[in-house]
Amino acid sequence: MIKPLISLAALACAFPLQAQEAPKAPVTPNDVVAAAPANDWVRIPAEDLLVMDLAPDMNGKPRRVVIQLMPAPFSQGWVENIKTLARAHWWDGLSIYRSVDNWVVQWGDGEEEDADRTRPAKPLPEGLNVVPESEYVVSFLADEADQAGHLGLIDSYAEAVGLVRGLPVAQSGDAWWPTHCYASVGVARNLSPDTGTGAELYAVIGHAPRQLDRNIAVVGRVIEGIQHLSVLPRGTGAYGVYETEAEHTPIAQVRLASELQATASGSEATGTQGLPQPVFEYLDTSSESFARYAEVSANRNDDFYKAPAGGIDICNLKVPIRRVPTE
């Protein structure tokens, strides 16, 4: 997933040089991923994929953002709410209303209790959980303890960090929590003790804001289409909220992938623009392949690198995710 940073000439130069000299043949993270056996890949359940179709861009191109929701036991009260909201088609017709550089892009209704609102807040569906702050963390996971620690990563914000069930988590004492990294999706909220419903969501578009860990619910991550969010113009109002309605990016629809599957022939009825249900899988973070991937990622010695780092932080150790071709 990491592209070497080179000027345009480098790629052209690399192969002639290697042809003349003894090949160095270093192992890259991509090599490790390519060599991973099929059973090291884990399919993400369709009910854990949130598919957000924005209005087409100014050139008429579709903008699809796919979010993997957190697996149990993390943040499940909010994840349930998000599934309820998706099934109610609650986000359809709402918008992206906030964009702050090196911080977040945020979407939903954006009108709740706002003193300057120009229309009433959109009613929420019934049955949403009111999640207590205690659920920002979960208790010690005996079965996962070795997994999280086995990579030997060090961290500024927790006693330990690692990958559990495909996602980055942190741990101090008996508490475990999902971390904020680039492309993480979280639940916007009001002041404590409010924890948000999941109706107003944000995606991280900058350096990992780890200070938000344990302060806001992380409910997933964008696994495809983050660039449709990260390039949006930054808002110039308070907190980066857009000052005019014209600056908003409309949300055509948000669906669970499982719902798209169930209504495959009815895609026009739900406005899916005819795009197929996406299927993804991630490299099992408890596999030997992943351990090797982590080691190679932390010690790059391929042609572009001169000084291997000798370490890596949890948010730079990106879990390999790939799209599974569908018919």
Next chain:
Amino acid sequence: MIKPLISLAALACAFPLQAQEAPKAPVTPNDVVAAAPANDWVRIPAEDLLVMDLAPDMNGKPRRVVIQLMPAPFSQGWVENIKTLARAHWWDGLSIYRSVDNWVVQWGDGEEEDADRTRPAKPLPEGLNVVPESEYVVSFLADEADQAGHLGLIDSYAEAVGLVRGLPVAQSGDAWWPTHCYASVGVARNLSPDTGTGAELYAVIGHAPRQLDRNIAVVGRVIEGIQHLSVLPRGTGAYGVYETEAEHTPIAQVRLASELQATASGSEATGTQGLPQPVFEYLDTSSESFARYAEVSANRNDDFYKAPAGGIDICNLKVPIRRVPTE
């Protein structure tokens, strides 16, 4: 510089609540910065500011990007080259030709030795240094040693990290080097042992790519206007290079601020769009104010936060920088 992440209602709610209850009055990082005495601020020399004016955006608004160049002793061979290139007006009429999500935006000529080039490479000015790889690091700085270590930060990529002369640096053994953080500016290069001239530059627009430390020269950071780079459409060609000339963002001009000053009345002649020379200062990273700022940043307990992080990483500890009003 950190904005709390809230829904639109939070700000409106916060103050009524405080009026009714005993005020919590927690100290925020911004409070510390606002209270810093005037002599804790250090002016950035005009000859260390690179001012890049892009073509106006589609709404006709100016796009100015201001880069602070690295102070001695870091990366000075490349910094000298960049000043030579700026004085030769070398970047004028060139463009931004590459944009990769969560990675970098890159500019310059972009045609050097490219097999598919449609025009000859632009000749470089005479007198550029050929900088050896050994200059990616500098030797132990006795006078600065205490400064870098005194914040007690921990790091995944080095024995120690800290702030020296206003910029984030890392250290292992006798070697010190500037770190890659969000908005850092570096020198694109070909394969080792090439180190680049400084003609092709990039800015980081994602999570800190610290694995590039000691592998590419960091020559500064964007201190204003990073959003003009981070929102550019991502390139769809190899390595995120734009596939068509139409996708490039033209560079109107690049000047040292000291040069703008020298030609203040001649701004039209050099195409500066009439914008004044910018003046900036940063919070002295060896000051008591900065130490307090770091402590408060690592332990947020203001209204929005429930769980102080208890730590912070070097790239989240953003050095406060402010614009000095000019006549």
